[in-house]
Structure formats: C-alpha cells, structure tokens
Amino acid sequence: MSPVTIPEVEHAYPGSTGCPGCGANLVMRYLLKGLGERTILTIPACCWAVMPGYWPSHCLKVPMVYCAFEATGASLSGMRAALDMKGVEDVTVVGFAGDGGTVDIGLQALSGAAERETDALYVMYDNEAYMNTGIQRSGATPWGAWTATTPVGPSRDYKREPKKDIMSIMEAHGIPYAATVSVAHPEDFVKKAKKAKDVRGFKFIHALSPCPPGWKMNPMKTVEVARLAVDTNVFPLYEIENGRVRITKKGKGLPIKDYLSIQRRFGHLTEEEVKRMQESVDSSFKALEQREAREG
C-alpha cells in the first residue's frame, strides 16, 4: 500500500517567489489538493499576491484574480454572482487572504459576504502580522510578540493586546462551516477543505501559517513549529459545523514554552510572562473542550 496520505496531484508549480520554508505555500498546496482543479481564487494584497512572480509568471494551475486589500469578501461575492449568471455551478469560489487583510482591513467586506450567505469559501492564512510590508503588527499578532511596530527595545514594547478571535467573530455570523487547519497536519487539512467545498453557503477556514523571517526562526522549522502550536494547544484543530464544535485532532498538551522557544519573536519574554501566556492558553483550551463535551 502506498504511504501517500494526501492526494498526489499538484495544483501548484515550483518556482513561486515565496521565501524558503514559507508556510503560506503549504497552505495553498494542501487547500488545492482538497478543493481540486475546479477552483477560482481571489487574493488581495498580501504575500500571496506576489507569490506568482513577475508577469507573465503564475504559480498555480487554477486561475486567481487580484483584488484590493480590503475587498476580498466583496470580490468573492461578485465572482460567485458572475459564475451563477453564466450557469457555472461546479466551480468553488475562494477568497484567500492574510491575517491583516482578514481580521483588520478586510473585516467589513468579509462580514458582508458572510451575511449575504455567498456560496464561497474564505481562507485566512495567518502568519500573525503584515509580513509582505515588513512584519508590522496586526490584530492577529499574539500578545507578547515582537514585530517591527512592537519593537520591544529597552521599554519592552512588545505587543500588549491579545489576538483577535476571528473564529468566534465568524461563528457569530451563523455560517454553516468554520474550521482551523495546520500545515503540520495535511490529512486533517485536506479533509476539511473537501468538507467545506461540499457545504452550501459561506465557509471559513483559519490556517496557521508559520513565516520564518517574521517569526524569526530557521526555515527548516516551519512544519515543526506548526506541529508544536497544535501540541501546546496554542492553535487547536477543530471545526464548527452548524454551531457544533468538534476537536478534530488532539494535541499532546506540551508546555507553551516548547512552541515559543524556537521563535525569536518571543525571545524577550520573561518566565513570568510565559506563565501568563500559558494560563491564557489553558483557559481557552479548557473552554473549547468543555464546549465540545456539552455539544457532543
């Protein structure tokens, strides 16, 4: 039996201009393995907008359209409407945006698309900052992190606000399917992409997307750090289907310092500060488990 556990077909070409070890490349690779070739993407300003390279180069075997930074939600509704007018039903419309383009500048367009119940999938690849413009903090940057605009320094000016909870925001729109996915667990990822494709209505996928330069880590650690995010419960893998939560892959419950210590963006944190993060992760994960038990 072949040990290959995800579809072998590739919808991405080599030669993209992402950094070595870019997690966002893996997010797209697994997403398209799940969705298949009848897919069309709209992508705003973000690292993925530059991934295809200079004209006339394109790094995917499916079409992608560029939209304005704040407009992914509007763009995907327009694309769905155009395909409907043309009578094309078998194409999955995907909005694919970064965390800044999702939780900050694109939030109102995203909210509009969810409220309109557009039959489309929105994927947020979350590298936890505005990477393409040089690692500025976003609403998705976690508490405690160094970025270019939270530069630590002598006044220890790291990010002091918690990460925006985009999954709860999307759930509050009453959408039929939302899920978190990890590049360290492609089987779970592909399964969720396939599921999202078959659900009618507005679907949301939140992918943690390690970024070696932005997270200040060795590029060879991209998959390892994503695995540790799951195993320390920093980024639990779950799905919310018609309002019911299910944890799809249990982590090992490792201490959060295992996740933090391989990323220099957290290198300035004191033991006391790491403890504070641990408590916050513990309480969020406990709430998730309790909710799953209630609804299961």
Add this chain to the structure above:
Amino acid sequence: MSRSYEDIPLTPISDTPSTMNMTGLWRVFRPVVDLDKCKKCTLCWKFCPDAAIVLVDGKPKIDLRYCKGCGICANECLAECIIMVKEEAE
C-alpha cells in the same frame, strides 16, 4: 446606458508557469538524500512548500532547479537520510 463586460479595458493576464523562475539559485544549503537509508515514508514530499520533490518508486527526487534549500525535508525525515550541505561559491 447599460454596458457589457466587453467594455472593460483588457487586463494583463499571467499564464506562464512559474517554472520559468529558477528559484534554486537562491539556495544556500542543498538537501542531499541518502537513498539507501530511505524508508519510502514520503514525509519529505508531503511537507516541501515548493513542490520541488517528486516521488519515484516511493523515494524522493529533488528538483534542484527550484528547491530553495529551506531544509524542511531534512528536518521532517524521521530516518534522517537527508542532510543539508552548504552550496559552494562559484
């Protein structure tokens, strides 16, 4: 006046595969596979962000024209049969 999509000015379209970009030239470290030690687990193929690995009879064949040398394959290989060696300056 109603207007058709045909009135929209033409837009540049990129239609050439990115295999035109020789990203292997960026590489600082090169993955070297000891195929005799390979267990055919396919993990290296699964986790390569650049789709630069193809499987030949279950074993990896790395396309060095595109491999950026990130080292993920070496880090993920449980059999430890991939090592990263520094590229020589020409």
